[in-house]
Amino acid sequence: MTATILDGNALAKKLRADFKTRAEALLASHGTRPGLAVILVGEDAASQVYVRNKVNACAQAGFHSEKILYAPDVEPQRVFSRIAELNADPKIHGILVQLPLPKHFDSDAVLKAICPGKDVDGFHAENVGALMQGHPRFIPCTPYGVMKFLAEAGIDLKGKEAVILGRSNIVGKPMAMLLMQASATVTICHSQTRDLAFHTRRADILVAALGKPRFVTAGMVKPGAVVIDVGINRLPDGKLCGDVDFAAVSEVASAITPVPGGVGPMTITMLLANTLEAAEREAR
Numbered sequence: 001m002t003a004t005i006l007d008g009n010a011l012a013k014k015l016r017a018d019f020k021t022r023a024e025a026l027l028a029s030h031g032t033r034p035g036l037a038v039i040l041v042g043e044d045a046a047s048q049v050y051v052r053n054k055v056n057a058c059a060q061a062g063f064h065s066e067k068i069l070y071a072p073d074v075e076p077q078r079v080f081s082r083i084a085e086l087n088a089d090p091k092i093h094g095i096l097v098q099l100p101l102p103k104h105f106d107s108d109a110v111l112k113a114i115c116p117g118k119d120v121d122g123f124h125a126e127n128v129g130a131l132m133q134g135h136p137r138f139i140p141c142t143p144y145g146v147m148k149f150l151a152e153a154g155i156d157l158k159g160k161e162a163v164i165l166g167r168s169n170i171v172g173k174p175m176a177m178l179l180m181q182a183s184a185t186v187t188i189c190h191s192q193t194r195d196l197a198f199h200t201r202r203a204d205i206l207v208a209a210l211g212k213p214r215f216v217t218a219g220m221v222k223p224g225a226v227v228i229d230v231g232i233n234r235l236p237d238g239k240l241c242g243d244v245d246f247a248a249v250s251e252v253a254s255a256i257t258p259v260p261g262g263v264g265p266m267t268i269t270m271l272l273a274n275t276l277e278a279a280e281r282e283a284r
């Protein structure tokens with residue numbers, strides 16, 4: 001079997017064209033342009049690339065955006081007071097603080113400082129709670145992008161075995177909630193899971209979000225499974241690769257996302273979706 005490749009760039013392009021139309025309509029009807037502020041602390045090269053991609057995506061969709069950069073040793077108080085200004089700024093509908101933050105920051109405290117109505121990452125404790133209670137206000141962008149992929153591919157989740165590798169707050173945990181709400185039977189595996197392959201081989205839907213290059217091999221995948229690769233790993237030669245051994249697993253799976261060009265572009269797309277949604281809510 002050779003798997004269908006789920007093309008994140010193509011789906012992202014289609015959705016972003018729709019967002020651009022909606023943004024133009026909002027501007028015409030209410031004079032509001034969706035606005036995103038992205039805060040980056042430190043000089044990590046990969047983070048700088050992601051932040052630039054987010055700002056460029058905003059420009060292409062006709063959104064306003066602001067990039068706010070701080071040195072790695074910045075006094076946290078300066079970041080908190082900037083967040084307070086952005087919370088009150090009518091041009092800004094979404095605020096994103098790029099993670100991870102330097103060690104002298106309390107990340108939970110920073111995320112909680114963002115007004116929940118502008119928390120387009122969906123990381124504020126209040127929004128995490130709303131997601132768990134089944135009435136999400138902002139769905140975290142990466143799991144949201146995965147759900148869009150599955151919907152676009154016409155994959156029915158009801159009663160399916162979904163296995164997630166990784167239990168992070170930004171991917172694994174919210175991914176589990178969304179798949180459960182879509183009536184899949186969900187298993188979360190992590191670094192202490194015994195006999196990982198036992199679990200992964202049962203999966204109809206396998207989501208890899210553990211951050212280990214090419215960790216998922218063909219022998220760990222049930223023939224015909226749908227494999228979603230959330231990993232973004234940079235190899236010593238500078239190339240990107242996912243958590244899945246793409247070449248081998250695509251011979252076993254029925255559908256698979258590539259890296260690059262899979263979940264990554266969809267993460268940024270759903271950030272635009274949440275920012276647009278925030279702006280539309282305010283106009284209502």
Ligand SMILES: Nc1nc(=O)c2c([nH]1)NC[C@@H]1CN(c3ccc(C(=O)N[C@@H](CCC(=O)O)C(=O)O)cc3)C=[N+]21
Pocket residue numbers: 049050053096097098099100121141142232240259260261262263264265267268
């Ligand atoms: N508060 C916060 N929100 C985030 O959403 C967030 C974050 N912090 N910290 C870091 C991770 C990582 N992340 C990515 C987004 C897009 C690509 C992406 O577009 N990747 C391209 C390749 C880009 C490249 O060439 O490096 C692709 O997969 O095709 C990757 C990674 C968002 N994150």
